[in-house]
Amino acid sequence: MNRRAEIEVCIDSVESAIAALEGGADRVELCADLPRGGTTPSIGLVEEVRRCCSLPLHGLIRPRPGDFTYSSHELRVIERDIDQVKRAGADGVVLGCLTQEGDVDTSRMRELVERARPMHVTFHRAFDVAREPLMALEDVIACGADMLLTSGQQPTADEGLALLAELVRGAGNRIRIMAGSGIDSTNASRIVSSSNVAALHIGTGVSERSSTAGSGLFDIPMQRVSADRIRQLIASLSV
Numbered sequence: 001m002n003r004r005a006e007i008e009v010c011i012d013s014v015e016s017a018i019a020a021l022e023g024g025a026d027r028v029e030l031c032a033d034l035p036r037g038g039t040t041p042s043i044g045l046v047e048e049v050r051r052c053c054s055l056p057l058h059g060l061i062r063p064r065p066g067d068f069t070y071s072s073h074e075l076r077v078i079e080r081d082i083d084q085v086k087r088a089g090a091d092g093v094v095l096g097c098l099t100q101e102g103d104v105d106t107s108r109m110r111e112l113v114e115r116a117r118p119m120h121v122t123f124h125r126a127f128d129v130a131r132e133p134l135m136a137l138e139d140v141i142a143c144g145a146d147m148l149l150t151s152g153q154q155p156t157a158d159e160g161l162a163l164l165a166e167l168v169r170g171a172g173n174r175i176r177i178m179a180g181s182g183i184d185s186t187n188a189s190r191i192v193s194s195s196n197v198a199a200l201h202i203g204t205g206v207s208e209r210s211s212t213a214g215s216g217l218f219d220i221p222m223q224r225v226s227a228d229r230i231r232q233l234i235a236s237l238s239v
Contacts (some may be wrong), residue, residue, distance in 0.1 A: 001193030005192045006199035006238055008058075009149040009225055010034070016225035023230025027056035029094055029122075029201070034223065036065040040081045040119070043088050052090040058092035058122060059085040068098040068126035075108065082116050090102040091230075092119045092150070104130060104139035113144040122147040122171055125180065133163060147176045149201055156182030157191050185232040192226065192237060202233060 007019040023136020031038035074233040130136035157179040180201030
């Protein structure tokens with residue numbers, strides 16, 4: 001039997017937060033604009049998810065899609081968003097900054113981690129475009145982050161298994177490694193047993209179309225978390 005890895009579910013709505021709770025997840029990462037990789041959720045959404053869902057809530061802090069090298073104006077936005085998310089009752093934040101050379105921006109990250117405390121801090125998949133992963137791991141640890149989310153610098157965690165295992169070995173007890181991207185009940189057990197990651201970051205979304213009559217051009221499918229798929233994934237880890 002595999003060691004039970006924590007399950008973090010990526011969500012963008014109150015309904016998905018409730019489904020994550022019902023499915024047995026350990027926590028949620030709350031985002032906006034998931035089709036473009038996720039951005040900072042509104043404070044109204046953070047507050048309502050906090051009101052309706054008892055799971056630990058980590059808010060993504062990302063001012064825009066695109067790269068992870070931020071201007072001084074964008075950094076001030078990040079700082080204010082950290083403060084607002086903290087006041088709204090979040091338990092953690094998920095963020096990451098890189099230099100133009102593709103390294104972890106350690107000086108800025110240290111300041112942001114300190115600002116976020118006492119909340120939990122996860123360094124997100126900005127890591128997956130860092131130019132030298134083992135050096136980036138040491139930099140993330142030096143910044144004081146509690147967890148690193150990564151696909152092993154590949155499109156999916158399945159493809160990045162070798163690096164995931166290497167990162168877990170290199171991290172030791174200094175930081176926890178969470179695997180993300182393309183994880184479901186068919187591969188979760190293999191990923192945990194092969195890499196020994198501490199947590200899995202999953203989406204488990206199903207498409208829903210609007211039930212509003214005459215939605216027309218605005219009938220864009222919505223992604224909702226499936227409680228059943230979370231249960232199936234958790235059950236797969238016990239096989």
